[in-house]
Amino acid sequence: MTLLDHLSEGPASAPPLLLGPSLGTSYALWDAVAPELSAGHRVIRWDLPGHGGSAADLVAPGATVGDLAGLVLELADALGVERFAYAGVSLGGAVGLHLAVHSPERVSSLAVVCSSAHFNGAKPWRERAAQVRAEGLARLADGADERWFTPGFTVPRLVRDHREADPAAYAACCDALAAFDLRGRLGDITAPTLLIAGREDPATPPAHLREIADAVPGATLTEIPGASHLAPAERPEAVLTALRAHLGGDARRGMAVRREVLGDAHVDRAQAGQSPFTARFQDFISRYAWGEIWTDPTLSRRERSMITLTALVAHGHYDELAMHVRAARRNGLTPDEIGAVLLQTAVYCGVPAANSAFAAAQRVLAEEDGTAG
Structure with missing residues (x-):
């Protein structure tokens, strides 16, 4: 044909x-x-x-x-x-x-x-x-x-x-x-x-x-x-x-995924703090990071959470790490799996970085469900 x-x-x-x-x-x-x-x-x-x-x-x-x-x-x-x-x-x-x-x-x-x-x-x-x-x-x-x-x-x-x-x-x-x-x-x-x-x-x-x-x-x-x-x-x-x-409403779709992964409370705070100066950046995050990358079906959300945790540890973004530990729990990772990811970072990102990461994650897990990992 x-x-x-x-x-x-x-x-x-x-x-x-x-x-x-x-x-x-x-x-x-x-x-x-x-x-x-x-x-x-x-x-x-x-x-x-x-x-x-x-x-x-x-x-x-x-x-x-x-x-x-x-x-x-x-x-x-x-x-x-x-x-x-x-x-x-x-x-x-x-x-x-x-x-x-x-x-x-x-x-x-x-x-x-x-x-x-x-x-x-x-x-x-x-x-x-x-x-x-x-x-x-x-x-x-x-x-x-x-x-x-x-x-x-x-x-x-x-x-x-x-x-x-x-x-x-x-x-x-x-x-x-x-x-x-x-x-x-x-x-x-x-x-x-x-x-x-x-x-x-x-x-x-x-x-x-x-x-x-x-x-x-x-x-x-x-x-x-x-x-x-x-x-x-x-x-x-x-x-x-x-x-x-x-086409697909990337910004709208991204906002929906962003809420599913990060939670309404976090997104509502981000939206409430938005100003004319930051509005385009917030749109960029919703449209590109959440509307295109996080919706790509090649990787599952669990896999994306594990990659994100590793990247945040590598760059020392511990405030963002805490947010994404909560996201990882929503995406189905157990405290043991989160601990295993952080242990992996100790090998490739360094013990001091992993030490700070474990401390941040332990605080989040204790707040979420009383589990310190």
Whole structure:
């Protein structure tokens, strides 16, 4: 079976995130965004048929968005990905909408970027398909900057991808856009949904994204100033910020894990002591340490507690050590196991460090359950 060409980034054990491209581009569209997202996700970027490295014969005249969505599911199945977050631009966004409606059990969250539930009717896409079949893509690619970016901005790699795409496959993708209209099914979408609009986008103006946001229960809409149709390439920082806030809610998820491990009393004290000066640092802790590292399923919380205790002893952070002895108890470590970890530190971090660590841990254990280890 021939699969869509794709690029995987990030830990194999991290939550999967599929990224879909716009018509005429390759997965290079996500070059400025995907590496950052891969810190907390298994990012899988894919190419449309006849675009980038994907075979042109994966699609035929009269293709539908459903056909493209089927190819994405075949790719996910081949990679062992059962359920995934999804973000897509333009045609890639339409694929995401189709998946969310027709395969809701596969889509954990959805982000639709510079796209639409319809693309201004069938006529312009049929005309474009006929033009490309008759004369190729050179003339159309000459106008790519005007359709894709604000004046004065370009990404030569993407324009080259447009020029080098297979005309027959490109035309078949135009057929898919011509036949696409999901407005009557938007209310069926149950996945948490984010819409991202480029405020300067002439192809799918913000009104198209607003239409989806109004119809999908609980959806949110972000408009990005200074962005045209390929917002991930033109305004990657803004797109990245919106996606990070949406995908899995790292800060919210991190805060929940932080409370589970450290306890409500500690987190409440930290939050109460937060000031404008420390707010970004508190967000960093919740989003990165607790929302990405502590939620990575590669290691259990018990294992993470043991590693954390050792690191804190090695650096002499005994106040933090006391806090994480309490956390280790919540994560299932017994006093004997905590003692064994600290004994290990005596060998590799030094006896004086372990001596201070045992004293701090003994105080905590005595407070917690009367056990001095």
